[in-house]
Amino acid sequence: MTEAVRAEILERVTRVVTEVLQVEDDIEITENTSISKDLKADSVDIVSLLMDLEDEFGGEIPEEDATKLDTINDIINYIQERADQPE
């Protein structure tokens, strides 16, 4: 993955996370930000977040994959790996 592609995914993930979880302006989202710990998302919040990530990036995030996604980095890697897989 090029730096530019990764940066673009980070920007899109950050935008979705910020909107769905209504992240306060003074909280900086980085690749190491944990959705559950740093942003205090509960299970219902995470379901909503995954729905919007599915809409943003297409496809479906199965439940067994969803449980492995905690940091922004996890999400970016997941999206990229899925994009790299052949149809």
Next chain:
Amino acid sequence: MKRVVITGVGVIAANGLDTDTFWDNCLKDHAVVDPIPEHWTRYADYKSKIWAPLPSLDFTKFGFNRMEIMQRDPVTLLMTAAAEQAIKHANIETKLLDKRKNNHALCGIDAERTGVFIGTGSGGYTSLLQNHAHHTITEPGKRLQQAHPDNEDIAQHLQQYALSKRFNPFGVPMAMVNAVSASVGIKFSLHGPNRTVAQACASGTLAIGHAYEAISNGVVDMAITGGCEYVSDADGGEFRGFDIAKTLARDCDPIDSANRPFDEERSGFLFAQGGAAGLVLETLEHAQNRGAPILAELVNFSETFDADSLLSLDPNGAQITRMLTQLLAKPDVNPEQIDYINAHGTGTGPNDRIESQLIETIFPHGPLVNSTKSLIGHSFGASGAIEAVVSILSLRDQTTHICHNLKKPIAPLNFVTQQTSQSLNYAISESFAFGGHNVGLLFQCHP
């Protein structure tokens, strides 16, 4: 018994997304009727081909955030938005408690002494239909598409419901009927009794009645109440249900004249996409202590049940008569003191005939009569609450809207034919529902 007053109202209807627009359009006789969506005709040949759609809805403009819009059926969002309008109208300030939940506290209001009473006919029914369609169509649809890869009609239909959408994980809380009152309670952090009532077309009226009882009996000091409906499922299935029961207004030329309650040429009711009305009710003392504006007083509520038919009014109207008699009993109001009746006035043959005969018999002195459904169609569980708001605003402004399209009245009632200044002290708003529910509210002008 405590005296109960109305201090705030909010409306979302076919002719306006806020109270001022709605009321201004009512007084200007601005009615709404449109052809049904073209794609509905792919599924059935309907007897009626008209409806009253809401203006274009963008729920972000009502202040809802992304999470709320994802997790709530449109009926719940409509109700919550109407409640918020009413709360602002009642001069109650709100304080944001949680940005993610987007919930608020009502400043200066005891949340444990404030209840929520909301009526709806079918709640989040459209969410249930969407999820069920996805559940049943998606897998067979994929196989059908594989077998007929070039069939555009199949592809288009599947795109509509199945392949492009997920099985919504919030389907249950979106569809459950009590989501409408629960969501209002959550939005405004209210801990008093929280109740959804579902009595079809009388739901909104009954909810206001239950709020009145809770306040007058001292259970709560204040209530957020009202009614809501959203029956715009994607492919017109709900519309078809009423159409096949031969209850809907038939097309005519021009379509603007099709919806005509109490007219000899009436042919049924105009199906409305939905709507909502919210009201703030509180004790007179509570309103005075906080210096709230008082719009009108709610002096009594009454309900009876026909025990006769799920679909038709009892032709002799005995239980409607009893409902009205009870309604006038407690404040000891004589029938001739009633100045205005906001009728149920659907525009169906039997309903209008029975209702007009009863009004003529019980109120021979000729109070003003109109049908708000003549302007905005029939919005089911929302209608009674919207009509209660019309009654309240009519008392406040000492005028009311005309009975739209009424050219040849079926009875010699004092139908409103001109929007002029009136002298209105007592007003009745009445609703009758599929099932056999008869509900009335008695309002009095507050000086």
